[in-house]
Amino acid sequence: MLSTLIWVPMLGAAIIGCLPKNVSSRQIRLSALLITGAMLLWTFWVMAQFDIHQPGFQLTEYLPWIETLGLNYQLGVDGISLVMVALNSLITWIAIYSSHDNTERPRLFYSMILLISGGVAGAFVAQNLLLFFLFYELELVPFYLLISIWGGDKRSYAATKFLLYTALSGILILAAFLGLVWLTHATSFAYESLMGQMLPLGLQIILLSLLLVGFGIKIPLVPLHTWLPDTYVAASAPVAMLLGGVLAKLGTYGIFRFGLGLFPEAWATLAPWLAIWATVSVLYGAAAAIAQKDIKRMVAYSSIGHMGYVLLGAAAHTSLSLVGAVSQMVAHGLILAILFNLVGVIEEKIGTRDLNVLNGLLNPIRGLPSISALLILSGMASAGIPGMAGFIAEFLVFQGSYAEFPIPTLLCVVGTGLTAVYFVILLNRTCFGKLDNAIANFPKVKVSERIPALILATLIFILGVQPAWLVRWSEQTVTTMVSTIPTVTNIAHNLEKQHLKM
């Protein structure tokens, strides 16, 4: 069942790559849409099969693969991975939908996107550490090509930077995985068998730090983020949607699953530092976004800030804050996708992303009124205005973590305020004001170009007024996860058990 999610896109990628030359770009896009649409439907089916009251992994699949390495084909979903898989299917479909009819070299483009989609789905459902790593590294080359072939200015620089950073992140993660498996003398990389490991705290902290830096590059957290603005800006709109909407989630998902799940004791020890780290990330992202003159860069920095909330929620590790963090991952995925989509449309129609040039797009006749309206809506969603998914997620995070870390939480609330500041700057400079008569002959926005943003806006709105549909999937999983994080008495108890065994 879960295998379908991985292999249908991969197979689709192979088929699309081999389509004959006379198939037009339009038809290729349509077939890619069909494949991802089928995948989306299949995701709904998986969600329907999922039992939300059960905490463990469900719909598991197991095939022995390479026993020598302890690498087995082991899949399964729990509440966290399920929502991530759903997000992946949705964003992939939307990204393909918002790509152009006449993309150059369409075979390569769509097969790379499908490859990424299958790989990301695989990483989310893999229950074997090495299998996760395999899928994680699988994104490397397709994204490199997507950025460096179809990107904007400075794409070569951005793509190389992305490649090196991501490869480095992969290595740190692999080192942590190898270290964990070898130090626990486990015979395989199976996730569940590693869960109850009993390493000394010092070693746990070292391994956890490796993971944090590895995944922190991908998320990205503040000093490890420098690849992000370049890459997001250089990538074309569909690719940026995938990068920000899905790939960044691999980082936070990795932190949840492997950081929090495998090293609960070390996590509890490091949590205060992580909360501070998250706060720095949030404030830095917001402050840097305020200073930008390019709307795409602004959105890119907003992404850094918003991913900081996820880390804050994870650091607090109460069940409320974790639910909030998972919701924030989804909300951020949706909001970033809509923002990149709209920015892409604006750039295409107007030909610039410069805040000093853009003006008066809300003009109902000669401007881009529908796009501007959607931009205002999504800017508000990103800034955490109630009624939309962003608010729910941030509020859950703040409420969940206030009891644990009051000061970082308050500073993050300030960060939300700063988010509102730069989005108001952005909206003010782009949507309001007067159109410049010299350049104001923009091409019309077609209905089909509005649809992706409309779908995303609807979703953001629905999840904002009916948050239960966002939260219910992961509640049970997260509660169980929290119960494994020890308090001091628990640690002592464990030690006692160990002694008894000896």
Add this chain to the structure above:
Amino acid sequence: MDFVNLASQLNAGTIVPEGIVIITFLGVLIVDLILGRSSSRWIGYLAVAGLLASIVALYFQWDNINPISFLGAFNGDDLSVMFRGIIALSAAVTILMSIRYVEQSGTALAEFIAILLTATLGAMFLSGANELVMIFISLETLSISSYLLTGYTKRDPRSNEAALKYLLIGASSTAVFLYGVSLLYGLSGGQTQLSAIANGIEAANLGQSLGVVIALVFVIAGIGFKISAAPFHQWTPDVYEGAPTPVIAFLSVGSKAAGFALAIRLLTSVFPLVAGEWRFVFTALAVLSLILGNVVALAQTSMKRMLAYSSIAQAGFVMIGLIAGTQAGYSSMMFYLLVYLFMNLCGFSCVILFSLRTGTDQITEYSGLYQKDPLLTLGLSLSLLSLGGIPPLAGFFGKIYLFWAGWQAGLYGLVLLGLVTSVVSIYYYIRVVKMMVVKEPQEMSDAVKNYPPISWNLPGLRPLQVGLVVTLIATSIAGILSNPLFTLANNSVANTPMLQQSMLVNPQVSVVTTQQP
């Protein structure tokens, strides 16, 4: 000694695979003498058939219950079967790619194949050689043939220079090796068989004496030359650039595999008493090779030179398995060499194909190639990405296994260095992919603009295509379907008494058990 007894001592059945290669070699020579140039249409296939027959014969050698032959001079254990297979396979693919190349250079094909088969023979014997003289003779057979192959296109000054350089360095490093070997003979009280030497040294109580250490260092100088480990690598870039490309393909896989086979056999059976020392020396070599190979490859403009530095670096990766010295370590080496065969030969096939069509091998000349030659682009991209260790290609699984084995053996620093340098390697491998795939049509190089229409009908191009496609498929799926290969590599280590013995002793240097005769 009566005849029956002598025959059983000789046990000539163990070298049937080599026998087939010898017959093929003679066949090629004689056919060439009788029929002349007109035989060149099919003589390549004859040689490939011979090599494949030899591989089939190797299959029947698997798990030979009586592997010691020729009065102890040759050991046909599973370890040697594995390495002989790798060498024969690399020679077979090399011949496939050389038919057109040699033809186009206007030299005789049969002579080329004959020398290549001699080199193969030397390398195969080297993998099983169990005695000092035998080791030296087969090493020289391999080396001398390699010098000849390097200078085969004798009108090309670069090829001449490469041959001279290879000859001078090779001959002197063989001399150093020979000096080390002669020291071993003296130290052990006149023993030439590897296990007897170990016993002799122990009996003479020379355990970790200066003499043994000097012999060890001299021997390692010879081995390091063959596997092109830094700092014995200086010949590699120049020879790779000057020599005919198929020769390089063979040197980078067949000759290197033979070097590693020699390293395993010699170091584990002769030097168990100084295991700590040779591990240390090889750690240094691996660190140097990993850093130097990967960093210097960044700055190369010629494809063949880049692959030369990459092969230095890849030797560094393989050495991790050798240093680990565990069951997993040896079998990860073998697995990596096997997948290295596929990736490297696939890559070199593409390089040959490109230089046959355009006459150049500068990296910048590859730009925009995807439009003119998709198969070449696909082949070269996948093989280079696999060399860089990108999943799910064969090289990824090879590297994971090496790192896994290294980590299990506690070589944390080395594994971390391997990981970091493999990021560096991704950079220069993907630079070529970028040239071919990413460049726009208007950024096409001159060579690609004037790219001849693709046709596979010229004599010798079809085998090149077959070799390319087969190695390409193997590179793409040997990782995913690697279980049989893993089992093969593991079994060959598990069934080799020599290695099992050495693993019992290797962690501590103090104890030595009697080696298998």
